[in-house]
Amino acid sequence: MDHKKKILIADDDEDVLLLLRKILHDNGFEVQCLRNANTIVDGMSEWPDLFILNKEMAVIDGIAICKYPKLHKVASNIPIVMISGVDCQQKAKAAGVDCFIEKPLDTTKLLEAINHCLFVPH
16 A cells, blocks of 8 residues: 655645645645644644645744754654745745745646655655
8 A cells, every 4th residue: 555645734825725735635645734834833743744834824934834843853854845925935945945836836836846855865
Protein backbone atom coordinates (compact mmCIF):
# COMPACT_ATOMS: atom_id res chain seq x y z
CA MET A 1 0.00 0.00 0.00
CA ASP A 2 1.36 3.40 -0.99
CA HIS A 3 1.88 6.03 1.68
CA LYS A 4 -0.01 9.18 0.73
CA LYS A 5 1.98 12.30 1.42
CA LYS A 6 0.28 14.53 3.98
CA ILE A 7 -0.03 18.23 3.24
CA LEU A 8 -1.20 20.78 5.78
CA ILE A 9 -2.69 23.97 4.34
CA ALA A 10 -3.11 27.09 6.51
CA ASP A 11 -5.21 29.85 4.98
CA ASP A 12 -7.99 31.95 6.47
CA ASP A 13 -9.89 32.04 3.15
CA GLU A 14 -12.39 29.16 3.11
CA ASP A 15 -12.68 29.26 -0.71
CA VAL A 16 -8.91 28.85 -1.13
CA LEU A 17 -8.90 25.96 1.34
CA LEU A 18 -11.71 24.18 -0.51
CA LEU A 19 -10.03 24.68 -3.88
CA LEU A 20 -6.62 23.52 -2.68
CA ARG A 21 -8.09 20.56 -0.81
CA LYS A 22 -9.83 19.35 -3.98
CA ILE A 23 -6.82 19.87 -6.25
CA LEU A 24 -4.42 18.14 -3.88
CA HIS A 25 -6.79 15.32 -3.01
CA ASP A 26 -7.40 14.70 -6.73
CA ASN A 27 -3.61 14.48 -7.14
CA GLY A 28 -3.27 11.76 -4.51
CA PHE A 29 -2.35 13.74 -1.40
CA GLU A 30 -3.85 13.50 2.06
CA VAL A 31 -4.87 17.04 3.01
CA GLN A 32 -5.48 18.78 6.32
CA CYS A 33 -6.78 22.35 6.30
CA LEU A 34 -6.50 24.99 9.02
CA ARG A 35 -8.28 28.33 8.96
CA ASN A 36 -6.42 29.37 12.09
CA ALA A 37 -2.70 28.70 11.97
CA ASN A 38 -2.38 28.94 15.76
CA THR A 39 -2.54 25.13 15.83
CA ILE A 40 0.90 25.04 14.22
CA VAL A 41 2.20 27.48 16.81
CA ASP A 42 0.66 25.55 19.72
CA GLY A 43 2.25 22.29 18.59
CA MET A 44 0.96 19.38 16.60
CA SER A 45 0.53 15.75 17.50
CA GLU A 46 1.30 14.60 13.95
CA TRP A 47 3.45 16.55 11.51
CA PRO A 48 2.67 16.65 7.77
CA ASP A 49 5.12 15.93 4.95
CA LEU A 50 4.70 19.50 3.64
CA PHE A 51 3.17 22.82 4.71
CA ILE A 52 1.34 25.24 2.42
CA LEU A 53 1.00 28.60 4.14
CA ASN A 54 -0.72 31.75 3.02
CA LYS A 55 1.36 34.84 3.79
CA GLU A 56 -1.60 37.08 4.62
CA MET A 57 -3.74 35.67 7.45
CA ALA A 58 -5.79 37.53 10.03
CA VAL A 59 -4.31 36.21 13.27
CA ILE A 60 -0.74 35.20 12.45
CA ASP A 61 1.30 36.14 9.39
CA GLY A 62 2.45 33.13 7.32
CA ILE A 63 6.07 34.24 7.52
CA ALA A 64 5.86 34.36 11.32
CA ILE A 65 4.49 30.81 11.31
CA CYS A 66 7.47 29.52 9.32
CA LYS A 67 9.80 29.70 12.29
CA TYR A 68 7.72 27.36 14.46
CA PRO A 69 8.09 24.10 12.50
CA LYS A 70 11.74 24.92 11.86
CA LEU A 71 12.31 25.14 15.63
CA HIS A 72 11.00 21.63 16.30
CA LYS A 73 13.67 19.02 15.67
CA VAL A 74 11.19 16.52 14.27
CA ALA A 75 9.71 19.12 11.89
CA SER A 76 12.78 21.13 10.96
CA ASN A 77 13.16 19.43 7.56
CA ILE A 78 9.51 19.66 6.53
CA PRO A 79 9.31 21.75 3.36
CA ILE A 80 7.18 24.89 3.30
CA VAL A 81 5.43 26.30 0.24
CA MET A 82 4.12 29.84 0.68
CA ILE A 83 1.40 31.42 -1.41
CA SER A 84 0.82 35.15 -1.43
CA GLY A 85 -0.70 38.01 -3.34
CA VAL A 86 1.97 40.37 -2.03
CA ASP A 87 5.61 40.46 -3.03
CA CYS A 88 7.43 38.99 -0.05
CA GLN A 89 9.58 36.32 -1.65
CA GLN A 90 12.84 37.51 -0.05
CA LYS A 91 11.29 37.65 3.43
CA ALA A 92 9.72 34.22 2.88
CA LYS A 93 13.03 32.67 1.81
CA ALA A 94 14.78 34.24 4.81
CA ALA A 95 12.12 32.66 7.06
CA GLY A 96 12.82 29.19 5.67
CA VAL A 97 10.26 28.89 2.88
CA ASP A 98 11.33 26.33 0.29
CA CYS A 99 9.06 27.48 -2.57
CA PHE A 100 7.12 30.69 -3.09
CA ILE A 101 4.06 30.89 -5.36
CA GLU A 102 2.46 34.25 -6.22
CA LYS A 103 -1.29 34.72 -6.45
CA PRO A 104 -3.33 34.50 -8.54
CA LEU A 105 -2.61 30.86 -7.94
CA ASP A 106 -1.39 28.81 -10.88
CA THR A 107 -2.22 25.21 -9.93
CA THR A 108 0.38 23.80 -12.32
CA LYS A 109 3.13 25.84 -10.64
CA LEU A 110 1.81 24.85 -7.22
CA LEU A 111 1.85 21.13 -8.06
CA GLU A 112 5.35 21.48 -9.56
CA ALA A 113 6.56 23.17 -6.35
CA ILE A 114 4.96 20.49 -4.17
CA ASN A 115 6.42 17.66 -6.22
CA HIS A 116 9.84 19.34 -6.19
CA CYS A 117 9.76 19.76 -2.41
CA LEU A 118 8.51 16.25 -1.70
CA PHE A 119 10.16 14.07 -4.33
CA VAL A 120 13.36 15.72 -5.59
CA PRO A 121 16.40 14.94 -3.42
CA HIS A 122 17.87 18.07 -1.86
